[in-house]
Amino acid sequence: MNAIDIVLGGFLISALRSATPLLFVLMGETLTQRTGIVNLGVEGQMLVGAMAGYAATAMSGNPWLGLAAGAGAGFALSWVHALLAVGVHANAFASGLAVWMLGFGLSAYYGSGLVGAKIDGFATIDAGAIATVPVIGSVVAGMTPTVAGALLLVPMASWWFWHTRTGLRWRAVGEAPAAARTAGVHPAWVQVQAIVLGGVLSGIGGAALSVDYTRTWAEGMSAGRGLVAVGLVIVARWNPWWTLPAALLFGGTEALSLRLQAAQVPVSAQLLHILPYVVSLAVLTIVCLRRRTGGTPAGLAAVFDR
Amino acid sequence: MRLPRLFTAALLAATVLGTGAPASAQTIGYIYVGPEKDYGYNTSHDLGRQHVEKTVKGTKTLHVENIPETAEVTKVMERMIKSGATIVFATSYGYLDYAIELGKKYPKVAFMHAGGLKLGDNVGTYWANSDDAIYLAGMAAGAVTKSGKLGFIAAFPIPQVIRSINAFTLGAQSVNPKVTTTVVWTGGWLLPAKEAEASNALIDAGVDVIGEQVDSPITIAQTAEKRGIHVVGKDVDVSKFAPKAVLTGASWNWGPTMVKVVDEIKAGTWKPSHIRGDLKDGTVNLDPFGPAVTEPVRKRIIAKKAEILDGKFVVWSGPLIAQDGQELLAAGKPMSMDMLESMDFFVQGVVGTIQ
Numbered sequence: 001m002n003a004i005d006i007v008l009g010g011f012l013i014s015a016l017r018s019a020t021p022l023l024f025v026l027m028g029e030t031l032t033q034r035t036g037i038v039n040l041g042v043e044g045q046m047l048v049g050a051m052a053g054y055a056a057t058a059m060s061g062n063p064w065l066g067l068a069a070g071a072g073a074g075f076a077l078s079w080v081h082a083l084l085a086v087g088v089h090a091n092a093f094a095s096g097l098a099v100w101m102l103g104f105g106l107s108a109y110y111g112s113g114l115v116g117a118k119i120d121g122f123a124t125i126d127a128g129a130i131a132t133v134p135v136i137g138s139v140v141a142g143m144t145p146t147v148a149g150a151l152l153l154v155p156m157a158s159w160w161f162w163h164t165r166t167g168l169r170w171r172a173v174g175e176a177p178a179a180a181r182t183a184g185v186h187p188a189w190v191q192v193q194a195i196v197l198g199g200v201l202s203g204i205g206g207a208a209l210s211v212d213y214t215r216t217w218a219e220g221m222s223a224g225r226g227l228v229a230v231g232l233v234i235v236a237r238w239n240p241w242w243t244l245p246a247a248l249l250f251g252g253t254e255a256l257s258l259r260l261q262a263a264q265v266p267v268s269a270q271l272l273h274i275l276p277y278v279v280s281l282a283v284l285t286i287v288c289l290r291r292r293t294g295g296t297p298a299g300l301a302a303v304f305d306r
Numbered sequence: 307m308r309l310p311r312l313f314t315a316a317l318l319a320a321t322v323l324g325t326g327a328p329a330s331a332q333t334i335g336y337i338y339v340g341p342e343k344d345y346g347y348n349t350s351h352d353l354g355r356q357h358v359e360k361t362v363k364g365t366k367t368l369h370v371e372n373i374p375e376t377a378e379v380t381k382v383m384e385r386m387i388k389s390g391a392t393i394v395f396a397t398s399y400g401y402l403d404y405a406i407e408l409g410k411k412y413p414k415v416a417f418m419h420a421g422g423l424k425l426g427d428n429v430g431t432y433w434a435n436s437d438d439a440i441y442l443a444g445m446a447a448g449a450v451t452k453s454g455k456l457g458f459i460a461a462f463p464i465p466q467v468i469r470s471i472n473a474f475t476l477g478a479q480s481v482n483p484k485v486t487t488t489v490v491w492t493g494g495w496l497l498p499a500k501e502a503e504a505s506n507a508l509i510d511a512g513v514d515v516i517g518e519q520v521d522s523p524i525t526i527a528q529t530a531e532k533r534g535i536h537v538v539g540k541d542v543d544v545s546k547f548a549p550k551a552v553l554t555g556a557s558w559n560w561g562p563t564m565v566k567v568v569d570e571i572k573a574g575t576w577k578p579s580h581i582r583g584d585l586k587d588g589t590v591n592l593d594p595f596g597p598a599v600t601e602p603v604r605k606r607i608i609a610k611k612a613e614i615l616d617g618k619f620v621v622w623s624g625p626l627i628a629q630d631g632q633e634l635l636a637a638g639k640p641m642s643m644d645m646l647e648s649m650d651f652f653v654q655g656v657v658g659t660i661q
Contacts, residue, residue, distance in 0.1 A: 010510050014503060014506065014507065014510075017503070018499070018503055021499075108341065108372075112341070112343045115343050115344070115345050115524065116345055116524055116544065116546070116547040118528070118547065121532075209499060213499060213502060214498045214499055214501075214502040214525055214529075215502070215528055215529070215532060216498055216502070216524060216525045216528050218341075218344070218496060218498045218522070218524070218525065219340075219341040219343070219344065219372075219496075220341075220496065221496075221498045221499065223494070223496070223497050223498075223499065225499070254500070254503070255503060255507075258490055258492075258500060258503050258504045258507045259507045261488070261489065261490040261491065261504075261507075261658065262457070262488060262490055262504065262507035262508045262510070262511045262513070263507075263511055264488055264511075264657045264658075266659055267659070268659060268661055269463070269490075269491035269493065269658075269659060270491075270493070270661075273491070273493035
């Protein structure tokens with residue numbers, strides 16, 4: 001590998017690795033919010049996903065089972081939000097906070113025996129002939145299945161969301177629940193589906209964090225990434241396509257802040273640490289100034305405009 | 307994560323209330339800022355607690371984890387006292403003022419704080435200097451590195467962390483004068499994702515031994531094990547989780563100090579003071595060597611350890627050159643207490659910024 005490959009390829013793949021857990025969570029939360037429901041509980045769902053995924057991988061030795069367990073745990077916990085926020089019309093913010101605490105507590109309790117457990121995680125994917133292409137080759141060769149999966153998820157979910165009848169129904173529920181109801185759609189049922197799909201994706205995101213990215217379990221290891229995802233939904237303008245650049249923006253700046261230090265660039269570490277947040281905020285400001293409504297689903301905006 | 311911590315705090319505090327200890331037995335309360343099973347700083351204190359419970363007959367301990375350094379800790383301490391605790395170990399730096407304040411309200415309760423520089427009528431402190439052990443561990447790093455590039459992953463640029471980085475580098479330079487230490491700050495005590503990424507970034511840049519001072523060495527050690535490089539640990543020995551990667555480390559051993567204090571309090575001879583331990587009295591241990599440290603290197607480190615214990619060698623003495631080449635201490639001059647405790651400079655060979 002030449003120097004450009006190491007620097008550019010190394011940065012690109014680390015940005016992708018860093019963005020991957022976030023991308024799953026962000027996609028889930030974007031789809032959930034498109035049906036008019038905010039779920040702050042993704043932070044807790046990520047944690048139970050990370051814990052369950054790590055436990056399943058440690059026990060079975062198979063990281064794929066870990067991802068499945070993470071998805072299952074996120075799915076199960078998200079039902080709490082579905083039942084509270086949709087089922088009994090509890091305040092979605094309060095319910096989301098409750099799910100967050102619950103996920104934090106449950107994962108800490110059941111995860112206490114997992115600290116230091118050893119797993120092998122995923123191998124990088126076989127890049128074949130692509131591996132010889134400059135820069136792109138080293139990026140593809142550095143990918144693990146979760147990175148590739150997150151990248152594939154974006155076009156798949158976006159296509160489904162914009163070009164299928166179910167996608168249309170979900171959008172209708174988010175924009176005009178009353179109109180959707182007259183068209184024979186049950187808004188509450190769609191919202192429940194969207195919440196548990198978000199649960200599955202945030203659980204996978206959590207498992208990607210513990211099983212693949214860090215290969216460790218630590219209490220509270222998501223360290224606010226779930227909440228970052230909730231914020232990045234706004235940066236992505238509630239558009240599934242835009243989740244990729246939004247997640248990369250955050251993951252890339254975080255990776256950059258650590259890589260610059262490792263590359264011995266003399267810059268203030270304190271300033272580097274706020275870089276991901278500053279960049280996200282700057283993008284948000286620019287987008288909001290240019291398009292005043294900026295893609296907020298009307299049903300969701302109604303929550304704030306009351 | 308302040309919010310969930312508050313909630314767990316409330317939950318756990320409620321549990322403490324429920325246990326209702328009999329007043330006859332000596333009850334000791336322990337409060338941790340993070341998870342008791344972090345395999346780092348908080349685990350080291352919990353090991354001390356277990357040692358006290360085992361060693362001192364007729365004691366019962368209460369412990370509460372994840373308590374933020376806010377007024378929350380006052381509530382937890384007060385509940386412990388109401389549950390019969392007569393001694394409280396407040397193990398995080400930011401608990402000090404709350405302990406002193408509460409000490410005035412409960413003059414019969416003894417408070418012990420980790421690392422504080424203030425005393426109360428019934429508030430003492432304990433801490434230990436781990437610089438000597440880190441210097442020795444740095445020697446192992448300097449001997450094992452092939453690239454001559456060491457890394458150090460650290461939470462915040464505060465004196466006790468800067469001391470570790472400098473001691474680690476000086477130790478490494480004593481066996482291999484050309485080594486450099488690249489510092490990466492993560493900006494938090496427990497950020498496993500950033501710790502893993504920082505490790506990978508350093509390894510990609512050619513670093514082959516990493517030192518650390520974050521909450522727990524475990525994420526970095528496991529990443530190093532996976533990537534086939536080495537680490538020097540701190541706070542708790544994690545070699546069983548990364549047997550090939552761990553060279554050695556500097557671990558806390560709080561148990562004996564805690565037992566001594568508890569015995570004194572029981573005997574009525576205790577007076578609040580600043581108890582300070584080190585490698586010599588065994589409050590800090592140099593961890594067992596990993597397989598990558600060869601026999602001649604082990605001998606050399608053990609010989610240096612003997613010199614430190616005898617007082618023949620002092621880590622913090624001149625000649626000491628700053629990062630920019632300026633002389634900080636002339637040859638043979640010892641470092642003043644003030645310079646040591648407010649350390650805000652890197653020594654030559656450290657690459658990174660404090661500001």
